[in-house]
Amino acid sequence: MPGRSYIERAVECADTNALRMALYQATRDAEIAAITPERVFGPTTDAIVFSDHDVALIRAKAVDYLLTEPYEPALPIPSRDEVVELLEMAEARELGPDDLIMRHHIPAFEDMPFQAQWTGEKTIPEGYHVAIVGAGFAGVAMGVQLVQLGIPFTIYERRAEVGGVWSINTYPDVRVDTLSFTYEYAFEKKYPWTEYFGRQSDVREYIDHVARKYGVYEHIRFDADVQEARFDETTQCWTMTVRGEDSVAEVEANVVVAASGVFATPRELSVEGVSGFTGRIVHTAQWSEDVEYAGKKVAVIGNGSTGVQLLSKVAEKADSVVVYQRTPQWISPRTNYGVPIADELQWLIQNMPFYWNWNKYVAGLSTIDLRNVLMPDEEWIAGGGHISERNDMLREMLIAYISNQVDGRQDLIDKLVPDYPPMTRRPVVDNNWYASLTRNNVELVTTPIERMTDTAIVTTEGETRETDLVIAAVGFQTEKYIWPTQYYGLGGASLEDVWTAQGAQAHLGMTVPGFPNMFMLYGPNSQPVASGAGLPTWFEIWTRYIAECIVGMLEKGRKSMVIRRDAFDEYNEQLHEEAKKLIYLMPNSAMEKNYYVNEFGRLQMNAPWNGEQYYELCKSPDESHFDFTEAQ
Structure with missing residues (x-):
């Protein structure tokens, strides 16, 4: 058993809501039950927000509990009614019957929550396959x-x-x-x-x-x-x-x-002259260890999830990178993207009863009401809005994020802000893509590609850019x-x-x-x-x-x-x-x-x-x- 300071670091790494839920389920502590977080309206869903006092209380009680070396298998699996009570506590709102058809399965308290069962005699004919x-x-x-x-x-x-x-x-x-x-x-x-x-x-x-x-x-x-x-x-x-x-x-x-x-x-790169290109063309789904981009003049065609993920690493070693963008994307940050899970949190996941279950549930809360962002609000639109209050809030947040990431460069902002609503296409997670566009060796090109020569890519404006390696991040069919x-x-x-x-x-x-x-x-x-x-x-x-x-x-x-x-x-x-x-x-x-x-x-x-x-x-x-x- 680690000491108190280690456990204190562990609970500081934990998600507060998941920690509270696990602690309450294990102890039924009335003081934990009395905590009432605030639901704060946000761009995709409401955030569950705790006061500093409540965060400190949850963490302190969790440390004391963990020092007792709890044994999870000895604790009962909650009944459906108990799960519903806990779900309402986790979401800080009442849930109706239509909200509980699937929700109560997500924390996965059962060993095999979605396993099919025989309902009668098990009969399998010989040779059945x-x-x-x-x-x-x-x-x-x-x-x-x-x-x-x-x-x-x-x-x-x-x-x-x-x-x-x-x-x-x-x-x-x-x-x-x-x-x-x-x-x-x-x-x-x-x-x-x-x-x-x-x-x-x-x-x-x-x-x-x-x-x-x-x-x-x-x-x-x-x-x-x-x-x-x-x-x-x-x-x-x-x-x-x-x-x-x-x-x-x-x-x-x-x-x-x-x-x-x-x-x-994989979707093929459909560009006139592609067969005559003497450099290397590699689709991201056909990447191999022998792809050399260090010191090369690289073209990245595409800015979907794949193109956004790889740009930063490629730009670090390439001589130059030209990013060819057909359609701007709404690209958003994710907390802890690319961050290792601390050893202390790993320990807590293994040793805090029910934390794994509630962490799984709380991690999905950001998408549980996501359909609301996809629904046009006619009254909001009639009042001058684009889609809805949430969707427009998301739009403004993402525009501000773009501006921040490219250091306010209007020449880039003008090329990067889409003319369609957020969430209409697959959301793309930023992997330092916007910031990479500000590097001295990276250029963003939004003019369509007209053709390829044996050594270069030519746009419809007649500009020719010499290229050694083409990375086709053009997706799948x-x-x-x-x-x-x-x-x-x-x-x-x-x-x-x-x-x-x-x-x-x-x-x-x-x-x-x-x-x-x-x-x-x-x-x-x-x-x-x-x-x-x-x-x-x-x-x-x-x-x-x-x-x-x-x-x-x-x-x-x-x-x-x-x-x-x-x-x-x-x-x-x-x-x-x-x-x-x-x-x-x-x-x-x-x-x-x-x-x-x-x-x-x-x-x-x-x-x-x-x-x-x-x-x-x-x-x-x-x-x-x-x-x-x-x-x-």
Whole structure:
């Protein structure tokens, strides 16, 4: 047990609200319960603010409690009513029934909060097998579900390691842009993240750790590229063509789960003359250790999350860097971005009962009401505002941040402030990008690129800039879900062809008519626009839904299931109508340059509901939405 001074440093590192909640849950201290923080109106959500006196009281009591060496396993898991009481305390407001459909699961007090269960006799026919395509966050989550249920499966991974996008992307300073405390599975408790925002290598190691710990790893076939999957209407099974290192084989599966996601196919750099360029061009998703940028004349094309993350590191060593910006982004700071988690806080997470749970919950509070920022306020607009009081407050905050970061240089400010509302495109986290633009060896160019010569980039104004290395931070073909595998359903219909009419659509982001026993993870319109839960938690929710579909078929002797066309159409029409209420589809939202919206003017990335509403839809499958084929 460390001494008092060490523990005092630990509680000073802790989130005050999470510390208060953990302390109260463990001790039921009336003095802690009497603390009433203030909810302060803010640009994305209300902040929970404590007085200095209350902060000191919480910390002092936490130190005294920790010195008693509490033993968490001896403390009871709270009932649902107790959790609701605690949630209202954490948020400093009353919560209604519609606020509590999903919220009470987020602190993850149960061992496996989103695990599917057998409801009757466990019956698995001989030879029954589930195929999962991809061993990233999604595929491993699906594997955990099936291990717990005892259902045979194989994960086919085209790379030599787990990780998905966290294996592919290794460019300089790549990391998550959401807090590590929310970017983790709910079933893996108290993982010792090294930084508040995990680096690529740390995230990949985390996925590897989970795969090994939960018995998924031995089910993975590496260097196994699933090139196509065809549904056989006679056998009601899928036949997959899998290319290995030196062979091609056909394998059969009763169910296929496509877990390759949306960020699997890099977007090509489409510039006249690109093939004749004699320098090096590297897409950020194809980065390798042999990419040399020290002392080079570097061009960074793109200013999305990737381009913003890498600029600072590249500019430190390059001779010069030219940043080519097509569309300005709203780029915002994050507290503790790039900061290691102190040893003292690591100790507290492991030893303070319930702190991990409440830290997870409090870390997500900034997004739990985020949908409000996405809703235009007509009365506010009529009074001269842009979108709403919150959104306009966010706009002013970000403009002030830009000005501060570029030392008030109006020439840069004029190029950097977008003409569309904040939050209409994916938020980008600043990694010293704005400040890097003020370096003597960095130039921001907003004139469009016209062509490339063998040694240079030429803009439409005729300016030529000699270039040794082009870093293409141009993103992914996000319209190509679950690529590069080709899927063929009933009648040999290709999923790619099915999606040509209005873009990629699915029921709950997981199923498509005409494709029996096929499920998707991180499919079209998957993640809700606001929920308080990180993406890995949603993978657990979606994989539970899929696992319950599989269990239901096995328990009831069914061979296959497929989403009904009427259920699919009704759901997607509701989704589109709901999306029209949000700023994504407003005329001034830069729709034509926003991968959230497809070429048909439909929202394609997010589910337009809040987390509570969307969770209600996908917490369990509704059999009336499916057609079934009985086993013979």
